[in-house]
Amino acid sequence: MAYVQQMKIKPRMTVGELLEEMDKCGVLGAGKLGSGAKIIFNMFTDPGFTVFLSLAGPAVAGGLRLVIRDLVEMNYVDAIITTGANIVHDLVEALGYRHLKGTSPVNDVKLRGKGIGRIGDIYVEQKAFEALEKSAYRILDELPERRRERIAVYELVEEIGKKLKDSNSILAKAAEHNVKIFSPAFLDSMIGLNLWTYGQINKLRVDPMLDMNKLMEIAMEAKKTGAIILGGGVPKHHVLVANILREGMDAAVQITMDRPEPGGLSGAPLEEAISWRKIRETGQFVTITGDMVTYFPLLITAVLEKIEKSKDKRS
Amino acid sequence: MAYVQQMKIKPRMTVGELLEEMDKCGVLGAGKLGSGAKIIFNMFTDPGFTVFLSLAGPAVAGGLRLVIRDLVEMNYVDAIITTGANIVHDLVEALGYRHLKGTSPVNDVKLRGKGIGRIGDIYVEQKAFEALEKSAYRILDELPERRRERIAVYELVEEIGKKLKDSNSILAKAAEHNVKIFSPAFLDSMIGLNLWTYGQINKLRVDPMLDMNKLMEIAMEAKKTGAIILGGGVPKHHVLVANILREGMDAAVQITMDRPEPGGLSGAPLEEAISWRKIRETGQFVTITGDMVTYFPLLITAVLEKIEKSKDKRS
């Protein structure tokens, strides 16, 4: 039986070195992070893997935009499944607006008066959404009417991505690298509202069946599939469902604070997915209990270091 | 300043009497439940209120099916927004299949072998989903092709509800009482998969814009709106978004175990919604931290008792 190795830290150690210590320690949260890094390393370096990134919660507003953009640029991620909100927040920044650090004490009535929407301690100015509306309308106007008659969400998001001039944008980078972005409840977002108001006076029909076609195609054509699941929600469920026809994923890492006890999928341990044929019996997976805003960059930094080091060795 | 009243309990007290004690106590979770009961009582008895019920998490599998069915039957709920899963689980039971109590210890590989899917300590037999597929196909076949060319999710769910012979079914009762059921990411469910496979060889186009039309119409025509939000997720977000054009809801009660700290909407306190104009400045609301499977029937039982007692008084 393996021992718990006490972690050794030293100043200026790299993130990868610290994660190595956690992995050697091997128990509780440290063990989970250690496993998570190994599983993601494997997903990123085994060329057989198609990797899904599932985003619920404040990925962009919470500071992960560039981390995700980088993963798309380095071709480590093959498809993104997200709430509409993360698409909206990427667009808000692409349009030149910013997320702001909130101040204490919070008074939501006052914020409302000032035209500020609040996400925890993050503020967003409503005028960003006015710009978003204009921008969305313009892009829709520029689409050939034929396309507007029946378009998938992923296609629409791709069209938007192509128009963006912001090299920091996830949407722009995904369009460039042919990484499809799926958003199964896309109308349920600020930009979804814009599509809806646009559709009141213009021809616009979004067809979620087309999204399913594409998502299933990606999953079925993959030799192996893996997922990094930040938060839970519909994006988590959708990644799992996408893999059901192929008898499950080969690897998965979820980071969430949601609890298993209430029985919702968001907090369900990944083990359950084996019974549903959404993860394979031989699948490698770990559920990390914690905050995606801190654990995701920690893990990815360590994995990128590990990849570099493994390249050093081989050369 | 009000005092904390120590709760007094006695054997055979009614649920409403216990909730009264919690309300008088007035602090921590007891105070939250007390407020929740008063807000829901108000929603149910003020005829100006249009009430949304938002369902994420295992509402049906976890035992709340009849509680929800009753609320629909008594016309206390005017619209339901739910994950596809709760629709699926209502159908599973309507088709004569049951949810089972799991046994310990759990072995997901074995369950998979036996064709059982697991939700916490709840088991579902996969053969229920085969029956579901057949049933879904039959209902779709019976739809006039014209309708299948462009149908809203709520319309499709209503068509299914009309066909069910099960008086315990939420879908059947909702169809009967003209309560619309919205499911913004409907394809992301077992029955969504069925629709997709059906659509591979048959004409079927689901148009989520039609759902938005109907949902917005309900929200805009309401004198006042209120929501009971079980869990969080897309259903919570969708109820909030539906109310944005009317400057927010007048009342809301959320029951969730999700935490606010990670910044996701599911765990966000309802206060935040004021800043987004999704709840009115004058709105009455409370976020109850706990398990919907126990707190929802507790609250509803107490509210129904309060309604009966207030009728007694008046007569």
Place this chain on the structure above:
Amino acid sequence: MAYVQQMKIKPRMTVGELLEEMDKCGVLGAGKLGSGAKIIFNMFTDPGFTVFLSLAGPAVAGGLRLVIRDLVEMNYVDAIITTGANIVHDLVEALGYRHLKGTSPVNDVKLRGKGIGRIGDIYVEQKAFEALEKSAYRILDELPERRRERIAVYELVEEIGKKLKDSNSILAKAAEHNVKIFSPAFLDSMIGLNLWTYGQINKLRVDPMLDMNKLMEIAMEAKKTGAIILGGGVPKHHVLVANILREGMDAAVQITMDRPEPGGLSGAPLEEAISWRKIRETGQFVTITGDMVTYFPLLITAVLEKIEKSKDKRS
């Protein structure tokens, strides 16, 4: 395999009837509450049981004072293990001070200025603690010096209980019914501070070994032992340790919101205690994930009803 029974509610149903529905449902939190009620019913009605009540968290400030007082009076509880805080809060109320319902928004700097201490949304006036100090000094002065030379915490708490004129007091009722109250870190409390300052100029020696003697005696002489554990912390650990020499408890119910993942005892599932010989292999136990302030009165009300009904049947 047993089915999940959908819960049936009706207005004016008793708390016991609702818990029966949850027990029949049998899964998730409803199943846990159902099991909890049965285990506590068994502890209370089997005369062989010695029952420990473990209190961490705001039991008294949160409104459970009379529920606990009643259990002592009805001889359902044989020993209490608690943080010092619950003793302090019982004394605060016994001295005529009250806990107050806080107001929003909270400003802790202002509260400090007004001499108010805050526990969540509960306020306590500092002047209550001045009265507590006076009262503690008086009681200590009245103790024969011989006793002050070496006294157990449980003896000291009993002496205090005997002096109280408040029939709602847990301490008073416990003294009357010979229910010992243990507080393993008693000096770590407001009254502990008073003892310490008193001890600076007077003879006072508290001997925790004497507490261990008594606690171990109670555990060892019991035919069977059971525990109701509200919250976790040192009180939970102490109840478990008290039962280690008798190879574990026969029954236990814990109500807590603490999570297992960080590895602390407070959130550890009771299963673990089997490995440590703190719960017997044959022990009946359940860990209920939730808020003690609402679940404890809910459970106890249902258990008392069940006891009354079982008496009805027999007579």
Place this chain on the structure above:
Amino acid sequence: MAYVQQMKIKPRMTVGELLEEMDKCGVLGAGKLGSGAKIIFNMFTDPGFTVFLSLAGPAVAGGLRLVIRDLVEMNYVDAIITTGANIVHDLVEALGYRHLKGTSPVNDVKLRGKGIGRIGDIYVEQKAFEALEKSAYRILDELPERRRERIAVYELVEEIGKKLKDSNSILAKAAEHNVKIFSPAFLDSMIGLNLWTYGQINKLRVDPMLDMNKLMEIAMEAKKTGAIILGGGVPKHHVLVANILREGMDAAVQITMDRPEPGGLSGAPLEEAISWRKIRETGQFVTITGDMVTYFPLLITAVLEKIEKSKDKRS
């Protein structure tokens, strides 16, 4: 108003560099970690600070033993307040026993049969506790009887620390560096049980008043006080109480997964402590929601790096 800076990561960046990115991001958990690092840096580098380290939860079993040992050795920590368990686990390792990584699936009845106690996924062999008992008895026997007649817990722990030959031991290092270790409910632990059984046949009187004397002396003599609080429980409460007579601490960082909603101190935000005069109005503090086993080494590594870099600059 400050912007949310999107985090930039790169392979081989140091832990300190990653924390800088989180600090610049400034919101949600990343912002909390950023603040935490700055507050601890300040505690460690301002010579006016007396620093308390409060330990609840599996600090030693979970792999933090050397991190804590190092902080003692570098004189960054002036006093430790801990549950008995962490003292026990330090001794277990000092006696040559190890904590083991558990295997899946877990069966607590089988573990019991094999003489293994479980803490989450950590295993401890009961024979370690037999060795502990022998060792404790030997040390007690060697104490002059006069000391055994009235000894503080911190003195006893110091005596034990002096006897240990293990340079990795927190107790040994603390004894060497005159860092006092307080454990307000010390008898409530495996070694506490040993003291109690020893005391049944030998003279041994532990006097917690002496611990209070020393702890209060340390707090009152400090120019400024700060605390790093891992977990909550009695250790958190005790650190706060120790600072009440000096009108509160000047700085505090807590890492915990416990929630505020149930109203217990463990999950209470540090703000509350201002109202109780346990943190100063001008105090710098942050409550970090997360797992101490991962966040503590992360923070300390970053702080040590920051200290080294600030020394580089000055030289």
